[in-house]
Amino acid sequence: MTYWAMNAVFLAIVAGVGIVAVALAATGFRTGVRWASIGIAMGIVLVMTAIFDNVMIGVGLVAYDADKISGQFIGIAPLEDFAYAIAAVILLPSLWIILGRRPAGLGAGDADGAGGGSGGGSAVGPTSRVDAS
Amino acid sequence: MGLLYLAALLVSLAGMVVLDRGYSLFFWRDPRRAAIVLVVGVVFFLAWDVVGITSGIFFRGQTEFMTGLLVFTELPIEEIFFLTLLCYLTMNLVGAAGRLLEKRATR
Numbered sequence: 001m002t003y004w005a006m007n008a009v010f011l012a013i014v015a016g017v018g019i020v021a022v023a024l025a026a027t028g029f030r031t032g033v034r035w036a037s038i039g040i041a042m043g044i045v046l047v048m049t050a051i052f053d054n055v056m057i058g059v060g061l062v063a064y065d066a067d068k069i070s071g072q073f074i075g076i077a078p079l080e081d082f083a084y085a086i087a088a089v090i091l092l093p094s095l096w097i098i099l100g101r102r103p104a105g106l107g108a109g110d111a112d113g114a115g116g117g118s119g120g121g122s123a124v125g126p127t128s129r130v131d132a133s
Numbered sequence: 134m135g136l137l138y139l140a141a142l143l144v145s146l147a148g149m150v151v152l153d154r155g156y157s158l159f160f161w162r163d164p165r166r167a168a169i170v171l172v173v174g175v176v177f178f179l180a181w182d183v184v185g186i187t188s189g190i191f192f193r194g195q196t197e198f199m200t201g202l203l204v205f206t207e208l209p210i211e212e213i214f215f216l217t218l219l220c221y222l223t224m225n226l227v228g229a230a231g232r233l234l235e236k237r238a239t240r
Contacts, residue, residue: 001190006184033231034230037227037234041223044226045219045223061193061198062194065191068189084219088178089223093223096166
């Protein structure tokens, strides 16, 4: 298995979680997360990855099988490594949003757990509340 | 035993905690949610690492900067702290960017 083939599997999982979070937001659920802040974080994490991944590879913390990577690099960092950064910035805020879907102080009822969100979102949150607190 | 990398990670993590506490970004915003997000994130990335290692895609480099303690074949204990830092940094950044945008919007 190549590095990209493996990344495709894990990025698919990340995309799935991201879609659940976006779907929740589309139902009017108050996410408490601004989409622009995820974009800003993405830019910074990618730049930091470019810097520190080069350092980490340069000092010999990690090495790669040349036959399993694409051969595309940012400096000496394989392009595939950036999948970790992209995954982090999509997966973690999405989890944060999904876990916040039980609105505090409102009645229980929301019994189908954190992993749900498959369409039945209308009962999820107070649609009248606005995002800016 | 090389402690340099581990020490650098711990210092960076301490920085994340200081920023989190100072600006209520992640754990200081919702501790329960933050704990779940961090643990799920680190476990997810560790699984990714393990698949990468067992597939022979990447492996531990030859270096004097690491302790040599392994939690799995070719998986140094430092990696757990690195992944924790990656996750904590990410959520601190999202939190901080959100606060800045909020401030700008309400001004």
